[in-house]
Amino acid sequence: MSQTIVDTADEGSIRNGEREIAPERRGSECPECAGSIQHDEEHGERTCGECGLVLEADEIDYGPEWRAFDDTTDRRRVGAPVTPLRHDKGLSTTIGWENRDAYGNHLSERKREQLRRLRTWNERFTAKSAQERNLKQAFGELERMASALGLPKPCRETAGVLYRRAVEDGLLPGRSIEAMTTACLYAAARQHGTPRTLVAFASVSRVEKLPVQRAYRYLSEELGLQIEPADPIHYLPQYASELEISDDAERLAREILEAAMERDLHSGRSPAGLAAAAIYGAARLTNERVTQETIGDETGVSSVTVRNRYQELLAAYEETRDRR
DNA sequence: ACCTTATTCTATCGGAT
DNA sequence: ATCCGGTAGAATAAGGT
Numbered sequence: 490m491s492q493t494i495v496d497t498a499d500e501g502s503i504r505n506g507e508r509e510i511a512p513e514r515r516g517s518e519c520p521e522c523a524g525s526i527q528h529d530e531e532h533g534e535r536t537c538g539e540c541g542l543v544l545e546a547d548e549i550d551y552g553p554e555w556r557a558f559d560d561t562t563d564r565r566r567v568g569a570p571v572t573p574l575r576h577d578k579g580l581s582t583t584i585g586w587e588n589r590d591a592y593g594n595h596l597s598e599r600k601r602e603q604l605r606r607l608r609t610w611n612e613r614f615t616a617k618s619a620q621e622r623n624l625k626q627a628f629g630e631l632e633r634m635a636s637a638l639g640l641p642k643p644c645r646e647t648a649g650v651l652y653r654r655a656v657e658d659g660l661l662p663g664r665s666i667e668a669m670t671t672a673c674l675y676a677a678a679r680q681h682g683t684p685r686t687l688v689a690f691a692s693v694s695r696v697e698k699l700p701v702q703r704a705y706r707y708l709s710e711e712l713g714l715q716i717e718p719a720d721p722i723h724y725l726p727q728y729a730s731e732l733e734i735s736d737d738a739e740r741l742a743r744e745i746l747e748a749a750m751e752r753d754l755h756s757g758r759s760p761a762g763l764a765a766a767a768i769y770g771a772a773r774l775t776n777e778r779v780t781q782e783t784i785g786d787e788t789g790v791s792s793v794t795v796r797n798r799y800q801e802l803l804a805a806y807e808e809t810r811d812r813r
Numbered sequence: 814a815c816c817t818t819a820t821t822c823t824a825t826c827g828g829a830t
Numbered sequence: 831a832t833c834c835g836g837t838a839g840a841a842t843a844a845g846g847t
Binding site for chain 2: 757758759762791793794797
Binding site: 702757759780781782792793796797800 | 832833834835836837843844
């Protein structure tokens with residue numbers, strides 16, 4: 490949470506001119522309804538507590554930078570980040586099997602005994618660090634995929650923790666590291682309410698969708714993960730920004746989805762599809778020109794699904810609206 | 814592991830703007 | 831000319847046996 494403070498302090502200077510955000514938006518009140526702004530670090534968003542308006546998504550990661558920007562030697566920001574993603578340095582030693590010294594001479598019985606004990610222990614340590622190397626590689630992959638998908642830090646950490654548990658519980662044998670890391674990240678993203686579709690993960694991962702899916706099932710089964718179906722509303726911020734939809738439309742889409750959920754229109758339907766359809770419906774209501782094709786391309790949902798969903802979504806929305 | 818069912822996808826077309 | 835809405839059949843997901 491200390492990061493939250495850093496963010497708000499830096500924001501004014503860093504973001505000046507970089508984004509077209511009206512000054513009043515940086516305050517703590519929502520420009521629409523004057524509700525208080527919640528800084529939701531987990532979702533990487535700043536949202537209004539009252540109306541759900543998302544002011545900013547996909548925030549900058551404020552981790553340590555490892556360098557100083559000014560001409561002083563002050564490296565205040567340097568410091569080891571304490572994170573579950575740490576691993577050991579992977580250093581290890583190998584001891585040869587021959588009972589000879591560096592000149593090829595035979596060793597005394599006493600020395601041989603000593604070497605045997607050393608080998609035994611070295612074996613144990615290197616076995617351990619082999620696992621650490623495995624973790625290191627896996628964490629590197631996690632970072633790569635997470636940043637490709639714009640997933641915030643807490644989410645990556647959860648993924649790291651999940652992966653470590655998976656390794657410790659011996660879930661890895663018979664499965665590729667890639668598939669398992671991807672599965673962990675997928676699970677973590679859903680737990681954190683920043684879901685991405687499996688297809689999206691497959692596109693940044695080095696493995697196909699199927700092994701990832703298998704690994705995910707296995708993972709959630711074995712670790713007893715309780716992950717609820719993704720909430721379509723969580724897809725809205727990313728879709729809206731990819732499609733360059735106005736804030737108004739995004740908020741409208743949110744209302745549409747809420748109305749739909751009241752009527753249980755969402756059960757059995759794919760969350761991503763619902764979100765895409767809500768965006769389309771909202772854009773249509775606010776007279777923003779977006780074709781079903783474009784939505785489909787950007788969201789990975791087919792245009793057929795978009796049109797099938799958006800009509801019933803709008804119907805539900807209008808009904809709820811009329812009752813007020 | 815296989816089967817069932819509901820949902821989504823691909824491909825396609827006629828009609829509307 | 832492009833977009834929309836609908837349809838058929840294939841593919842896929844999830845649950846049950």
